Amino acid sequence: MKMKIAAIMTLMGxxxxxxxxxxxxxxxxxxxxxxxxxxxxxRDSSVPVExxxxxxxxxxxxxxxxxxxxxxxCRWIDSDTSQIAIYNLGSLLSGGGPALMDGRGSSPxxxxxxxxxxxxxxxxxxxxxxTQLGIPLIYGIDxxxxxxxxxxxxxxxxxxxxxxxxxxxxxxxxxxxxxxxVSATGIDWTFSPVCDVVRNEKWGRTYESFGEDPYLCxxxxxxxxxxxxxxxxxxxxxxxxxxxxxxGSGGTENGIDQGNAxxxxxxxxEGHLSVFDAAVDAGAGSVMISYCKVNGAPSHFSxxxxxxxxxxxxGFESFTVSDWAAIDxxxxxxxxxxxxxxxxxxxxxxDMVMVPDDAEKFQSSLLALVREGAVSVKRIDxxxxxxxxxxxxxGLFENPYADPDETNKIGSQPHRxxxxxxxxxxxxxxxxxxxxxxxxDTKTILVAGPSANSMANQCGGWTIGWQGCGxxxxxxxxxxxxxxxxxxxxxxxxxxxxxxxESNTELARTAAKVSxxxxxxxGETPYAEYCGDAxxxxxxxGQQELIRAIAETGTPTVVxxxxxxxxxxxxxxxxxxxxxxxxxxxxxGQCVAEVLFGGYNPGGxxxxxxxxxxxxxxxxxxxxxxxxxADYDPLFQFGxxxxxxxFEYIGMALDRTKIQTNGSINxxxxxxxxxxxAGDEVAQIYIGCNGSKVDRPVMKLKRxxxxxxxxxxxxxxSFEILAKDLAYYDMKTSSWEIEPIEYIAYAGSSxxxxxLNKTFGVVTEQVKxxxxxxxxxxGFEIWLAISVIAIFAxxxxxxxxxx
Ligand code: BGC
Ligand code: BGC
Numbered sequence: 001m002k003m004k005i006a007a008i009m010t011l012m013g014x015x016x017x018x019x020x021x022x023x024x025x026x027x028x029x030x031x032x033x034x035x036x037x038x039x040x041x042x043r044d045s046s047v048p049v050e051x052x053x054x055x056x057x058x059x060x061x062x063x064x065x066x067x068x069x070x071x072x073x074c075r076w077i078d079s080d081t082s083q084i085a086i087y088n089l090g091s092l093l094s095g096g097g098p099a100l101m102d103g104r105g106s107s108p109x110x111x112x113x114x115x116x117x118x119x120x121x122x123x124x125x126x127x128x129x130x131t132q133l134g135i136p137l138i139y140g141i142d143x144x145x146x147x148x149x150x151x152x153x154x155x156x157x158x159x160x161x162x163x164x165x166x167x168x169x170x171x172x173x174x175x176x177x178x179x180x181x182v183s184a185t186g187i188d189w190t191f192s193p194v195c196d197v198v199r200n201e202k203w204g205r206t207y208e209s210f211g212e213d214p215y216l217c218x219x220x221x222x223x224x225x226x227x228x229x230x231x232x233x234x235x236x237x238x239x240x241x242x243x244x245x246x247x248g249s250g251g252t253e254n255g256i257d258q259g260n261a262x263x264x265x266x267x268x269x270e271g272h273l274s275v276f277d278a279a280v281d282a283g284a285g286s287v288m289i290s291y292c293k294v295n296g297a298p299s300h301f302s303x304x305x306x307x308x309x310x311x312x313x314x315g316f317e318s319f320t321v322s323d324w325a326a327i328d329x330x331x332x333x334x335x336x337x338x339x340x341x342x343x344x345x346x347x348x349x350x351d352m353v354m355v356p357d358d359a360e361k362f363q364s365s366l367l368a369l370v371r372e373g374a375v376s377v378k379r380i381d382x383x384x385x386x387x388x389x390x391x392x393x394x395g396l397f398e399n400p401y402a403d404p405d406e407t408n409k410i411g412s413q414p415h416r417x418x419x420x421x422x423x424x425x426x427x428x429x430x431x432x433x434x435x436x437x438x439x440x441d442t443k444t445i446l447v448a449g450p451s452a453n454s455m456a457n458q459c460g461g462w463t464i465g466w467q468g469c470g471x472x473x474x475x476x477x478x479x480x481x482x483x484x485x486x487x488x489x490x491x492x493x494x495x496x497x498x499x500x501x502e503s504n505t506e507l508a509r510t511a512a513k514v515s516x517x518x519x520x521x522x523g524e525t526p527y528a529e530y531c532g533d534a535x536x537x538x539x540x541x542g543q544q545e546l547i548r549a550i551a552e553t554g555t556p557t558v559v560x561x562x563x564x565x566x567x568x569x570x571x572x573x574x575x576x577x578x579x580x581x582x583x584x585x586x587x588x589g590q591c592v593a594e595v596l597f598g599g600y601n602p603g604g605x606x607x608x609x610x611x612x613x614x615x616x617x618x619x620x621x622x623x624x625x626x627x628x629x630a631d632y633d634p635l636f637q638f639g640x641x642x643x644x645x646x647f648e649y650i651g652m653a654l655d656r657t658k659i660q661t662n663g664s665i666n667x668x669x670x671x672x673x674x675x676x677x678a679g680d681e682v683a684q685i686y687i688g689c690n691g692s693k694v695d696r697p698v699m700k701l702k703r704x705x706x707x708x709x710x711x712x713x714x715x716x717x718s719f720e721i722l723a724k725d726l727a728y729y730d731m732k733t734s735s736w737e738i739e740p741i742e743y744i745a746y747a748g749s750s751x752x753x754x755x756l757n758k759t760f761g762v763v764t765e766q767v768k769x770x771x772x773x774x775x776x777x778x779g780f781e782i783w784l785a786i787s788v789i790a791i792f793a794x795x796x797x798x799x800x801x802x803x
Contacts, residue, residue, distance in 0.1 A: 033055065035047060040055065040059070041055035042055040042056035042059070042133075042397070043397065045397070045398055049389055049392045049393060050389070052388075052392050052397075053385050053388045053389050053392065054385075056133065056135070056388055057381055057384060057385060057388070059133060060133065060384070062367065062370060062377065062380070063088060063363070063367065064088045064131075064132070064133065064135075065380050065381070065384045066088075066363050066366050066367055066370075066380065067087055067088025067089055067090055067363070068088070068090030068091075068135065068352075068383075068384045068387050068388065069090060069346075069351060069352050069353060069366070069380070069383055069384060069387070070087060070088075070089050070090055070091070070352075070353060070355060070359050070362055070363060071089070071090065071091035071092065071093055071140070071321065071352055071353060071354045071355060071356065072087075072089060072091075072092055072093075072355055072356055072357065072359055073092070073093055073094070073095045073106055073324075073354075073356035073357065074092045074093070074094055074106050074119070074123065075095070075097065075105055075106045076356070076357045076358075077089075077092070077123075081122065081123060081126050082126070082130075083359060084123060084126040084127050084130070084131075084137070085126055085127070085130040085131050086359075087359040087360070087363060088131055088135075089127065089137060089359065090135070090137065090138065090352065090384075090387055091137055091138045091139065091140060091352060091387075092123055092137050092139050092140075093106070093139065093140040093141060093191075093354065093356065094106035094107065094139075094140075094141045094149055094187075095142070095324060095356060095466070096142060096149075096462060096465065096466025096467075096528065097149070097465060097466055105465065105466075106149070107149055107150075107151075107464075110151075111149075111150070111151040111464070111476075111477075112151060112152060113150055113151075113152050113153070113184065113185060113407035113408075113410040113411075114404050114407045116150055116185035116186070116187070116407065117184070117185050117186050117402040117403070117404040117406070117407050118404060120139060120185055120186030120187060120401075120402045121186060121401050121402055121404075123137060123139070124136060124137055124139075124186070124400050124401055124402075125401075127400075128400050135388070135391070135397075136391060136396040136397060136400040138188050138189055138240070138387070138390065138391055138394065138396065139186065139187045139188050139189065140187070140188070140189040140190070140191055140242070140321075141182065141187050141189070141190060141191070142190070142191045142192070142462055143178050143181075143182045143187075143190035143191075143192055143239075144158070144159070144190070144191070144192045144193075144194065144208065144462050145157065145158045145159070145178075145459075145462065145463075145584075145586060146174075146177075146178050146181065146419065146586065146587075147178055147181040147182045147185070147187075147410065148459075148462050148463045148464065149464060149465075150181070150185060150410060151464060151477065151479055151480075152410050152411045152479065152480060153181050153410050153411055153479065154177065154181065154410075154411055154412075154415045154416050154418075154419045154481075154586075154587055154588075155419065155459050155463055155479055155481065155586035155587035155588075156174045156177075156178065156419050156422055156423075156586045157419075157422055157423050157426045157583055157584060157585050157586050158207040158208065158460055158462075158564060158583060158584040158586075159193070159194055159207065159208050159209055159210050159220070160198075160206060160207040160208075160209060160210065160211065160564060160565065160583050160584070160607065160608075161207075161422075161423070161426035161582075161583030161584060161585060161586075161604075162174070162210060162220060162422065162426065163209070163210035163211035163216060163217070163220055163607030163608075164211075164425075164426045164427075164428050164581070164583060164604040164605060164606065164607050164641075165422060165425035165426050165604055165706070166216070166604070166605055166607075166682040166704055166706045167425055167706045168219050168220060168222075168223035169223070170421065170422050170425055171220050171223040171224050171227065171422075172223040172224070172226050172227035173227065173418055173422075174224075174227065174418060174419065174422045175192075175193075175223070175224040175225075175226070175227025175228045175241075176227040176228070176230065176237075177415045177418045177419070178190065178192075178227070178228065178239075179227065179228045179229075179230065179237055179238050179239045180237040180409060180415070181409065181410045181411075181415065182239050183236060183237050183238065183239050183406075184237075184402070184406040184407045184408075184409050184410055185402060185407060185410075186401065186402025187239070188239055188240055188394055188396065189239055189240040189242065189286070190228060190239050190240070190241060190242060191242045191244055191288060192224065192228070192241065192242060192244070193210075193220070193221045193224035193225065193228075193241065193243060193244075193279065194208040194209055194210075194221075194244055194245070195217060195218075195221045195243045195244065195245075195246075195275040195276050195278075195279050196208065196209050196217075196244075196245060196248075196249040196250035196272075196275075196290075197209060197211070197212060197213070197214050197217050197250045197251065197271060197272055197275060198211065198212055198250040198565075198608065199212060199250055199251045199255075199271070199618050199620055200250075200251075200252075200254065200255030200617050200618040201255065201537065201565040201566055201608065201611070201617060202254060202255030202256075202533060202534055202535065202537070202614075202617055203250060203252070203255035203256070203257060203532075203533065204257050204527060204528070204529055204530055204531060204532025204533040204534065205249065205250070205257060205528075205529060205532065206255075206532075206564055206565040207460060207461075207564025207565060207583070207584055208462075209250050210607060211607025211608050212607065212608040212609060212620045212621070212622075212638065213607070213608075213621075213622070213638065213700075213701050214270065214271050214272065214274050214275050215274075215700070215701050215702060216607055216701060216704070217275045217278075218274055218275045218277070218278030218279070219278065221243065221275055221276075221278055221279045221282070222278045222279055222281065222282035223282075224241065225241045225243070225279050225282040225283060225284045226282055226283070228240070228241040229241050229283060229284075229285060233285065233390075233393045233394050233395070234393065234394060234395030234398075234399075236406075240285040240286055240390060240394060241279075241284050241285055241286070242284070242285075242286040242287065242288050242321065243276055243279035243280065243284040243286070243287045243288070244287070244288035244290070244323075245288055245289065245290030245291065245292070245299075245323060246276055246287050246288065246289050246290050246299060246305070246306075246310065246320075247268070247272050247273055247276060247290055247292075247294065247299060247305060248261035248263055248268065248272050248290060248292050248294045248299070249261070249290045249291070249292045250272070251263055251267075251271060251272055252292050255533065255617070255618070256530075256533060257291075257529055257530035257532075257533050258291035258292055258329075258529075258530060259292060259293070260292065260293045260294075260295070260296060261292055261293065261294050261295070262295055263294060263295065264731065265729065265731045265734070266694075266728065266729045266730075266731050268294065269729040270728065270729050273309065273314075276310070276314065277314050280310075280314045280315065280316045284316075284318075285318050285390055285393075286318055286319055286320065286321055286390070287310060287316060287318075287319075287320050287321075288320070288321050288322070288323055289306065289320055289321070289322055289323060289326065289350060290323065291323050291326055291329060291330075293333075298330040298333060298334065300322055300323075300326050300327065300330045300341075300344075300345045300348065300350060301330060301334070301341070301344040301345055301348050302348055303347065303348040303349060305348075306320060306348045306349030306350065307348060307349035310349070311349060317386070318386055318389070318390055319351035319352055319383065319386035319387050319390060320349060320350050320351045320352070321350075321351070321352040321353070321354055322345065322350055322352070322353045322354050323354060324354050324356055325354070325355070325356060325357075326345075326354065327341045327342055327345055327353060327355075327362075328341070330345070338361065338365060339365035339368065339369065342362065342365045342366050342369060343365075343369045343374050343375055346366065346369070346375050346379060346380075346383070347374075347375060347379065350383075351382075351383035351384075351386050351387060352383070352387060366380075411480065416481075416587070416588055419586055419587060419588045420588040420590065420591055420594075422586075423585040423586055423588050423589075423591035424591045424594050424595065424600045424602075425603065425604060425680075425706075426582075426583055426585065426591075426604050427580060427581065427582055427583075427585070427591060427592070427595050427602050427604050428580070428581040428583075428602065428604040428605060428606055428640075428641040429578075429579075429580055429581075429595070429602040429604075429641060429642040429643070430579040430580065430581055430610075430636055430640070430641070430642065431573060431576070431577070431578055431579040431642075432577075432578050432579075432642055432644075433577040433578065434577070435517065435556045435557075435558055435577040435578045436558060436578050436580075436595070436596060436598070436644070437595075437596065437597055437598025437644060438517060438596050438597055438598070439516075440493055440597075441493070441495075442492075442493075442496055442516045442517055443495070443496060443497065443516055444496070444497045444498075444499065444514060444515040444516050445488065445492060445496060445497070445498050445499070445515060445516065445517055445518075445519065446499045446500075446501065446508070446511045446512050446515035446517070446518040446519070446550070446555070447484075447485050447488055447498060447499065447500045447501075447518075447519050447521065448500070448501045448502070448503075448508045448511070448512075448518060448519070448520045448521070448546060448550060449502070449503070449520045449521040449522045449543065449546060449560075450502055450503050450521075450522065450525075450543065451484070451521045451522055451523050451560075451562040452483070452484050452485045452500065452502070452519070452521035452560075453483045453484070453485040453486070453500065453502065454470070454478075454483065454562075455469070455478035455479060455481055455483055455587070455589070456468055456469045456470030456478045456525070456526055457470070457523065457524070457525055457526065457562050458483065458484060458562050458582070458584060458585055458586065458587075458589050459478065459479065459481075459526070459584060459586055459587065460524075460526050460527075460564055460584035461526050461527050461528030461529075461532065461564075462528055463476075463478075463479060463526070464476035464477065464478065464479060466528050466529075467526055467527060467528050467531060468525075468526025468527070468528065469526065470525070470526060479587055480587065481586070481587025481588060481589060482587070482588060482589045482590045483589045484521050484560065484562070484582070484589040484590075484592045484593070485498075485500055485521075485589075486589065486590070487589045487590030487591070487592055487593035487594075488519065488592070488593045488596065490590065490593065491590065491593035491594065491596075491597050491599070492593075492597070499511045499514075499515060503542060503543075503546060505542075505545050505546050505549045506549075508546055508549055508550050509549040509550065509552070509553060512549070512550040512553040512555045512557075513553050513555065515555055516555070516556075517555065517556045517557075517558070518550045518551075518553075518555050518556070518557045518558070519557075519558050519560060519596065520546060520547050520550055520557060520558070520559050520560070520576075521559075521560045521562060521582075521592075522539055522543040522546070522547065522559065522560075522561065522562070523539070523543075523561045523562035523563035523567065523582075524562070524563040524564060524565075524567070527564075532564070535614070536568075536614060537565065537566065537567045537568050537611075537614060538567065538568045538614075539567055539568075539569070539572075544572065547559060547572055547575065547576065548572070548575060551575035551576050552575070556577045556578075557575070557576045557577055557578070558576065558577060558578035558579070558580065558596070559572070559576050559578065559579050559580070560580045560582050560592055561579070561580070561581050561582060562582050562583075562584065562585070563581075563583070563584070564583065564584050565608075566581075566608065566610040566611060566635075566636075568611070568612070568613060568614060569635070570612045570613075570635050573635075580592070580595060580596075580602070581604075581606075598644065601643055601644045601645065601677060601678065601679040601680065602641065602642065602643060602644070603641070603643055603679060603680025603681065603682065603706065604641050605639050605640060605641035605682045605684075605749075605750065606636055606637070606638055606639060606640050606641060606750075607638075608620075608638060609621050609632075609634040609636075609637060609638045609751075610634050610635045610636040610637075610640075611634060611635060612633065612634065612635045616633070616634070619632075619634055620638075621634075621637065621638035621639075621697075621751045622697040622700055623697070624697065624698050625695075625697070625698060626698065627698055629698070629752050632752070637750050637751045637752045637753070638701075638750065638751040639682070639684050639701075639749070639750035639751045639753075640749075640750040640751075640753070641682075641750075643675075643679040643680070643681070644675070644677055644679060645673055645674075645675025645676060645677050645678070645679040645709075645711065646673070646674050646675040647671055647672065647673055647674065647675075647679070647681040647709070647749060648671070648672045648674050649669060649670070649671055649672075649683075649747055649748055649749070649755055649756050650670045650671070650672050650714065651668075651669070651670035651716075651756075652667070652668070652669050652670070652745075652747050652756040652757070652758055653667075653668045653758070654666070654667055654668075654745065654758050654760055655667075655668075656760065656767070657759075657760050657761065658760065658761045658762070658763050658767045659723055659760065659761075659762055659763070659767060660723065660762070660763060660764070660765075660766065660767050661723050661738045661740065661762060661763075661764060662723060662724075663722075663723050663762075663767065664720050664721060664722045664723060665720070665721050665723075665745075665760055666718055666719070666720050666721075667685055667703075667718070667719045667720075667721060667745050667747065667758075668716050668717070668718045668719075669683050669685070669716065669717050669718075669719070669747040669756070670714055670715070670716045671683055671707065671709065671714065671715055671716075671717065672709070672712075672713070672714040673709035673710065673711055673712060673713050673714075674712075675711060676711050677711050678708065678709065678710045678711055679708070679709060680706055680707065680708050680709075681706070681707055681709060681749060682704055682705070682706045682707075682749065683704065683705050683707060683717045683747065683748075683749070684701060684703075684704045684747070684748060684749065684750065684751075684754060685701070685702050685703040685704065685719050685721070685745060685746070685747055685754075686699035686700060686701055686702065686745075686746040686747075686748075686751065686754050687699055687700060687702045687721065687725070687726060687743055687744065687745055687746070688700075688743070688744045688746065689726070689739070689741055689742060689743045689744065690741060690742045690743075690744070691739075691741045691742060692728070692739055692741060693739065694728055694730075696728065699744070699746055699751075699754070701751075702719075702721055702725050703719040703721065705717045705719070721745070723738050723762055724736065724738060726738055726739075726743055726762060738762060739762065740761070740762050740763050740764045741761070741762065742759055742760075742761050743759070743760055743761070743762060744757050744758070744759050745757060745758050745759075745760065
């Protein structure tokens with residue numbers, strides 16, 4: 001396979017030379033042919049993709065090639081679509097918008113699903129009909145929690161809530177629904193999943209991350225990739241995924257967006273790159289480079305990170321795209337001119353540039369660099385080859401247009417059902433002093449707080465507009481759906497009165513006095529990216545007063561938090577009877593009512609550590625080095641979450657006590673539901689070790705499984721741990737090392753509650769009980785041992801090459 005690609009690349013090189021020598025078209029003697037059915041080879045879908053790419057490249061001028069590498073936001077071309085043909089644009093995006101240019105951002109007017117399909121077709125028609133080669137556009141959008149920009153689409157919980165489900169199946173199903181809704185508009189590509197690992201909740205993009213643990217993030221990112229891309233990229237209802245932001249964005253100093261991540265190679269690999277590795281392994285068809293700097297060096301200009309690590313070590317073969325205006329951004333950071341920035345980025349391995357406004361500026365810079373020999377045509381062909389390959393795989397040449405009738409699927413009930421399930425699974429019950437579930441015969445319920453009836457707040461940023469919807473910068477109309485209040489009203493018994501006070505403290509106090517229970521829904525207002533960076537995660541004064549005023553009446557009070565990250569609530573906790581974390585649940589706000597009334601038993605768990613104070617940040621479980629967690633004092637620990645039932649871990653077994661460095665071990669855990677009703681438990685397996693040469697966490701999450709248990713039921717869950725899961729990244733050898741030492745497997749329901757443990761060893765010599773060689777014919781054992789060693793030698797080499 002690798003050989004084949006090399007051969008193709010050499011041929012591409014020859015083709016480029018022909019093009020450079022002035023043989024731009026087919027007539028110049030370049031290697032282009034007609035296929036047997038009279039079509040140009042690149043138009044013949046029976047020809048393998050590689051052949052189509054080569055044929056098409058051979059027909060392209062250098063301007064057309066640079067065009068393929070150019071991505072503009074549609075808001076800058078709408079008044080003049082001829083730019084698509086003039087600049088041979090390879091790609092368009094609808095950025096976050098709106099509130100720019102003519103006020104509509106990058107959405108059609110009106111913002112309804114059918115108009116999105118019409119808009120897509122309008123642009124695509126120019127590319128297909130008005131350019132020499134008719135190469136279709138690839139159109140991208142930030143469908144990061146559903147097809148968020150499209151009014152009427154189903155809005156899923158943001159990733160932090162998806163992380164809290166600990167259910168990759170749900171993530172995959174949700175991504176598949178998103179893919180169906182996005183592709184109904186014609187759009188081909190989502191800038192998702194975010195593979196960033198949030199290490200400091202001050203970061204404004206915390207909610208875009210699946211959590212603080214790279215293993216959890218990797219599993220979820222891979223599930224999202226599978227959901228978006230399905231089995232076949234050319235299917236009607238699949239879209240291209242984009243693993244972003246490569247790399248380190250969640251690990252910047254002080255949680256500053258687009259900041260600097262100070263990371264040694266070990267931390268980089270173990271804590272951040274491993275998530276991208278998982279997404280690449282799952283087949284992610286594109287990767288977006290991060291605005292952040294790694295040890296002071298902008299990722300966009302880092303050949304080591306892009307060409308070296310991403311391509312050569314991880315084996316990523318498809319194309320990379322820049323972040324929004326990142327070359328301008330990085331050039332000004334480095335105090336260099338834009339053209340120099342283009343050269344650095346393209347030579348580092350950047351294939352497509354999200355310009356996103358001025359095609360002329362980007363293209364004239366890149367063309368000049370090619371003329372000057374600063375960027376080789378070979379490099380251009382490589383980039384364009386990858387982009388074209390993806391376009392062929394997406395079936396764009398065969399089916400370039402959207403069918404506007406398909407948009408009827410958007411926002412459908414079956415899609416809403418999937419989002420509701422995801423939202424219910426994402427809720428984390430953090431405190432419950434017997435107040436929940438609410439009694440059926442509750443006469444009066446007070447619902448209070450600014451997030452109770454706010455679709456804008458429950459959806460957060462990247463919804464309709466970049467900064468979300470509602471007020472301020474985000475002047476967009478919130479999407480249709482059910483607010484938390486509406487959900488409670490619909491779910492309450494007919495004889496129950498529901499009172500609602502949004503924020504008037506005195507009114508709320510009065511209402512609380514006549515209510516049997518109060519539900520106070522508070523949290524954050526929408527934001528995106530750096531606009532959400534925060535030094536203070538306390539609730540606003542007004543919200544704190546509201547909670548106190550209500551709780552002081554003595555009426556049982558439950559706080560529901562609608563926020564993209566933990567907030568500082570310890571001082572409020574003692575006053576209230578219940579705390580439910582709803583994250584940013586999206587359009588299906590009835591999820592909260594399902595939990596409050598007990599229709600759904602909460603089973604979500606924290607995908608990050610919840611701080612008591614701002615001073616504790618950054619606070620991550622794997623920074624703990626004390627076996628009794630004396631140095632880890634969160635308000636709620638990583639992996640924590642309550643249920644309406646109780647679970648006991650009644651047994652743990654390992655299938656062996658020693659494994660070889662290429663072996664694996666099976667861990668079985670028995671969990672019993674000892675309560676009165678069915679519920680979900682997330683069984684978590686952590687691994688620690690004794691005697692490592694390097695500094696290691698007390699224990700690290702290695703496996704998990706969300707399981708449903710009936711009342712009284714016992715289930716066993718099995719987890720296979722490979723020896724390579726125990727490896728650390730060795731900076732000296734730049735490879736993963738598996739130490740032959742003692743390991744401890746812990747099983748339980750959260751980081752500090754992993755009650756059961758068992759020890760096993762990793763050894764370099766052959767393990768008697770690991771080979772299963774019993775009962776084999778004599779002599780076979782020796783043969784087997786030799787093969788195992790040989791295979792191991794190959795695997796080990798591959799391992800250090802791959803990783
Ligand atoms: C765009 C977003 C983009 C942001 C970057 C906004 O104007 O709409 O798509 O992410 O700018 O700063
Ligand atoms: C963000 C990306 C996003 C892009 C396009 C950037 O500002 O960092 O996450 O995909 O804009 O909207």
